[in-house]
Amino acid sequence: MNPFTQWVSTDWWIVATAATCAVACALVGCFLLLRKLSMMGDAVSHAVLPGLVVGFLISGSRDPLPMLVGAMVVGLLTAYLTEVVRSSGKVDEGASMGVVFTTLFALGLVLVVRFSDRIDLDPGCVLYGMLEFVPLDTRTVLGVEVPEALLVLGGVLAVNVVVIAVLFKELKLTSFDPALATALGVPARVMHYLLMTLVALTTVASFQAVGSILVVAMLIVPAATAALLTQRLVPMLFTAVGVAVLSAVVGHWGAIAVPRWFGMDSTMTSGMMAVAAGGLLAVAVVFSPTNGVAVRLGRRWLLRLDEAMEDVLATLYRDEEAPNREVRRDPLAAKPMLRWVARMLLHRSGERAGGGLTETGREQARKLLRSHRLWETFLADNANIRVDHVHGSAERLEHITDAPLRSALAKSAAKTDPQGRLIPPEK
């Protein structure tokens, strides 16, 4: 069943708002990630509480503008104080951030409680935001009823895009190498605070609309996902945007659908969007074409399989070489599974159905054995390794030896290896 067919316009407005917020966050988040400041979003989103309260106290109403300004100021103050504590106290970044934001948050809580008779402000409500209520508060633009939150977040997104586009070179340089940037005359400090301004603006504007969970998650997770998928900044920015949009869509779908599987009612969309982003990250961790865990494991396994196939060929060649000698120790005897797969694959090319070698197989096996015995000779002659100890090393080296290396090894070698066996010719 296609869940999207059941969505009404409300759902689309929710997703559109969340996606706008997510994209605005993801863009800024890429630069935070590069500067190892990923926790800044979390710190700012908690620390702005006193700013909200003071803004409320000054204006005496729930008018969003004074609260927004108050929160912005405190958000910037968080970044500034973190820098002050870090540099003046030689405290590491994380610790100074922790000291500053927990203190400001505590201050905010005290203010909320002390002025509770004048403030109707539930910190829980401020922090969670209600994405589900976004479509209720609309404004007509060009004849279309658009949620107000979408307009606000659209504005924030526009600011972020413009600032990043205009100052892209400077932001990039200061993120990767602040010392070089300063030497080249780009003020790294100014760029740092500019980025912090964007973070504060995005955070503050977003969580009144959609809640802080979504903001914190979207500042970090899409950027991290993109970082796993690409090594270049511009593709990283676009990938992060894509991940952000996808998490918004999947998250809203999940909030409705997943609880139903367990026979329960739908749940908070913003939470599910964070979970969806986490899921996308998990996919990237496992399947990233360059760094994915699965890809790396698969590559290693293919390599081992390659070696196993070569080992099988070499065993068969040795049997042909001295059919009457005692049965050789099969290098794959202890790994029946690997041996079986290797044999299955070899039946196509290298091994004849009856058990012997085909012409191609013999060719390959001869080269392998040539490498092996050349290495044994080399190790015994030049590396002073005892003759009964060279086999193991040669067994590993034979798989990574190519024709030029063989000819180099052959220059100083005799016709036979240390055990007196013939070294097969190259051709």
Place this chain on the structure above:
Amino acid sequence: MRVGLVVAAVVVLAVCASAGAAQAGGGFSADVMRVIRLEDHNARVVLLGTGLLGAAAGAVGAFALLRRRALMGDALSHATLPGVALAFIVSVAWGHGERSQGFLLLGATVTGVLGVATMHLLERFTRLKEDAAMGIVLSVFYGAGVALLGVAQRMPGGNAAGLEGFIYGKTASMVSSDAVLISAAAAVVTVAVLVFYKEMALLSFDPGYAAARGYPVSALDAVMLGLVVAVTVIGLQAVGLILMIALLIIPAAAARFWTNRLGVMVGLSAVMGAMACVTGAVVSALVEKMPSGATIVLVAAGGFFVSLMFGTARGVVPRFLERRFLGQREARRHLLRAMAELTETAGTDGVARRDLTRARAWRQGELRAAEGQLTGEGLMEIAREGRVRLTAEGRLEALRVVREHRLWELFLVRYADIAPSHVDRDADAIEHLISPAMMAELERLLAAEQPAPAIPPSPHALPAPGGTSTGRVP
């Protein structure tokens, strides 16, 4: 360090015991006395519980801070939320309408550990750095927790209200069983810190070396993280999520300003944590409308600020004073030498301030301060308007300074192959740091050409009065 922990315990007890000696007054002070003398059972429980929690968090936090994992508590405490919500959902689904504290804590522990494990795996198997790994675990787990809470709140038959207590804390309503739990956890943490002290110290300062020495770094890391998990989970319901993070970070960061020794730092951090908790709890009990958790954090933050400013090891003020003191000593020597050298070239009965200013590019204030120092010591006097001269005693001191400078210059010329025209600045930088022993060594080395009491001639041109600097870089 053991001493430190003992001190921590003693202080907590002393706060309780000394209060018993105080006499009760009337009105507000009666309230104060009642709280401090621990007359009612509730106050006793709360103070003891929070104090021990603060001490345990402080001790563990010190190690986490040095391991550069200060924000670990942040990620971890957020990661407990899905566990709490899940435990609640499961217990409701099984038909236990009411919440069982132990079950919720179990849930919190399980997802907390899961969160830490995820963090570890992300760092181990991807290119992501610590901060990103923490942020990912924090936001995704917390998001899952919020989603689960959303489900829990709409479940029939369950009353999810109050689960937020886990986020914001409820110190005042701490009951005996909580205090018992906290005491047990604090005891476990203390024992673990004592047992693994050496290993954790090594891990905090040089994990690479620890691994090379054959210590099981991953297992030790797990122990350390386990301690953080234990303290966090226990502390969550007492002081709440954000404030728990503060307890893990702030006392440890504050203690760092006072000492460069690990043992002292751990003890001090525990003491500060305990004191912040006890003070905060008392203040919030006495003053109306002061939420306890937040008060505790603000008290701790106050302590941090004092430490940042005045901490003897790295505080801002001591470092500033030290630098200033060093600057003064250097300025004094510079002035003495400039006076001597100007007197040497000009041979006048006084040196014009103008020439002094030119010789060293002094700023007015600097010159005044250095002059004040020398006149205060009776080494210099005003000759007449705008001119100063050395006293007899001052001449002697100046010659000593000049001699040290020139000997060093000679050494550089003779042994370091530096051109005579370039040695002045090098000698200038190093001469303040020469110990008497080194001076004796220099004298011995150069004895052949410069017999002891003589002042060697300068290897380079000296500034002349009247403004024509002869070849000297200003």
